Amino acid sequence: MPPTPSPRSPGAPPPVRDRGDACPGALRLHSAADGQLARVRVPAGDLTVRQAHVLGDAADRLGDGRLSLTSRGNVELRGLPDGCGGELAGLLGDAGLLPSARHERIRNILASPLAGLDLHTPPDVRLWARRLDALLCASATAPALSGRFLFILDGGRGDVAALGGDVRLVAERGSTGSGDGPVGALLRVGDDPAAVRVAGADAPRAALAAAEAFLAAAEASGSGAWRVRELPAEDALTARGVARWLNEAGIAAEYVGARADVHANVNADVNETPAAPPLPGEVEGPDGRRALSVLPPLGRLTLPQWRLLTDTAAGHGSGELRLTPWRGVIVPGLPAAAAAARLRELAAAGLVTDPDSPWYRIGACTGLPGCAKSRTDVRADAAHAVSGGTTPEAGAGLPVHWSGCERRCGHPQGGAWIDVLADATAPGGYRTSVVRPPAPVPHPVPTTPKAP
Numbered sequence: 001m002p003p004t005p006s007p008r009s010p011g012a013p014p015p016v017r018d019r020g021d022a023c024p025g026a027l028r029l030h031s032a033a034d035g036q037l038a039r040v041r042v043p044a045g046d047l048t049v050r051q052a053h054v055l056g057d058a059a060d061r062l063g064d065g066r067l068s069l070t071s072r073g074n075v076e077l078r079g080l081p082d083g084c085g086g087e088l089a090g091l092l093g094d095a096g097l098l099p100s101a102r103h104e105r106i107r108n109i110l111a112s113p114l115a116g117l118d119l120h121t122p123p124d125v126r127l128w129a130r131r132l133d134a135l136l137c138a139s140a141t142a143p144a145l146s147g148r149f150l151f152i153l154d155g156g157r158g159d160v161a162a163l164g165g166d167v168r169l170v171a172e173r174g175s176t177g178s179g180d181g182p183v184g185a186l187l188r189v190g191d192d193p194a195a196v197r198v199a200g201a202d203a204p205r206a207a208l209a210a211a212e213a214f215l216a217a218a219e220a221s222g223s224g225a226w227r228v229r230e231l232p233a234e235d236a237l238t239a240r241g242v243a244r245w246l247n248e249a250g251i252a253a254e255y256v257g258a259r260a261d262v263h264a265n266v267n268a269d270v271n272e273t274p275a276a277p278p279l280p281g282e283v284e285g286p287d288g289r290r291a292l293s294v295l296p297p298l299g300r301l302t303l304p305q306w307r308l309l310t311d312t313a314a315g316h317g318s319g320e321l322r323l324t325p326w327r328g329v330i331v332p333g334l335p336a337a338a339a340a341a342r343l344r345e346l347a348a349a350g351l352v353t354d355p356d357s358p359w360y361r362i363g364a365c366t367g368l369p370g371c372a373k374s375r376t377d378v379r380a381d382a383a384h385a386v387s388g389g390t391t392p393e394a395g396a397g398l399p400v401h402w403s404g405c406e407r408r409c410g411h412p413q414g415g416a417w418i419d420v421l422a423d424a425t426a427p428g429g430y431r432t433s434v435v436r437p438p439a440p441v442p443h444p445v446p447t448t449p450k451a452p
Contacts, residue, residue, distance in 0.1 A: 017224030023147030190228030299327035374404025
């Protein structure tokens with residue numbers, strides 16, 4: 001079978017983009033086979049209860065009554081009617097989900113979802129995410145970024161660092177290893193394994209400046225690149241060049257090479273095996289409270305499930321939800337005495353609350369009837385396989401992704417996975433293989449981004 005498509009295969013020349021990307025947003029809707037589709041960016045996956053209620057109401061009033069979670073921790077509303085854009089924008093804007101119309105598609109920020117909630121990950125990256133989002137929305141140059149450009153903020157667990165970001169910040173603990181929390185960050189760009197060290201207070205500003213350096217390099221190259229790895233070799237954005245760019249912008253930055261000493265809990269090698277995503281179940285917090293980690297089967301939530309989650313957050317938690325890039329939901333801040341009962345309620349509603357569930361780590365693209373490019377109804381086929389105990393994940397320990405065509409939309413990032421691809425010529429209508437990340441490609445000689 002053909003290899004999994006990637007933005008840039010090793011050794012292949014980068015694409016030349018002669019147009020902007022077509023990624024949907026909350027204002028730019030996409031016409032799908034089942035109606036209009038809206039993708040609502042949720043930076044770092046953070047939602048207040050009020051915002052969650054509004055998203056549920058929008059799915060109920062305007063959409064197909066379900067909410068889809070994406071691999072970037074965002075929400076998609078499907079089955080929207082033509083002409084609903086103004087009403088949808090009004091609902092989202094009133095809830096604070098559209099702080100800037102010009103910037104709404106570029107608010108692509110992933111952050112470690114357990115930061116501040118478990119016993120190992122300090123909360124700093126959540127604060128960085130909020131500050132970075134505010135800086136993005138205030139930037140006059142940021143709207144030139146592609147809707148695919150991705151910022152990743154890792155709290156030190158390594159859980160999101162390997163998910164393919166264009167600009168990555170990894171929280172770094174103090175040099176004494178005292179565990180007093182991150183005091184700095186390692187910044188990386190694209191596939192360059194080298195890093196730049198910046199102070200924690202400067203981390204959000206440094207991330208935006210690195211994105212601006214990319215825009216300058218893309219303009220100089222004339223390639224129309226959407227992402228850092230698409231830049232031609234002669235105009236490549238590297239850590240060394242970004243360090244110089246940051247220092248010239250007044251942000252103290254130290255180039256530290258490919259294997260920085262991070263003193264505590266983070267291996268700085270970007271090619272290390274990524275940490276596991278949050279397991280479904282209870283998460284013990286440092287303050288004696290609990291967070292609940294759940295996943296909807298195939299990343300799709302019914303309205304009753306969504307409303308139960310929001311009611312749990314409002315009545316028993318801290319009044320917020322966190323969406324994860326593994327299509328999960330975390331409800332923080334529950335008293336320990338209430339957590340088990342609430343988790344049972346969520347399980348009874350059909351959500352995955354146990355890593356032994358056959359639904360755990362099973363994903364699928366939209367498939368028919370929602371996507372006209374799909375060869376079959378992959379979600380129905382995946383559900384039938386799960387109910388019959390015939391999914392190919394048994395004993396492999398890898399995530400499984402069902403796809404209706406070679407685009408493999410929404411497939412797992414950052415590690416090996418089992419690819420189940422619709423193929424009418426294969427036995428059972430699907431061809432199965434293990435997909436592994438490509439070997440690292442030697443990076444080109446460092447260059448300095450040209451000034452805008």
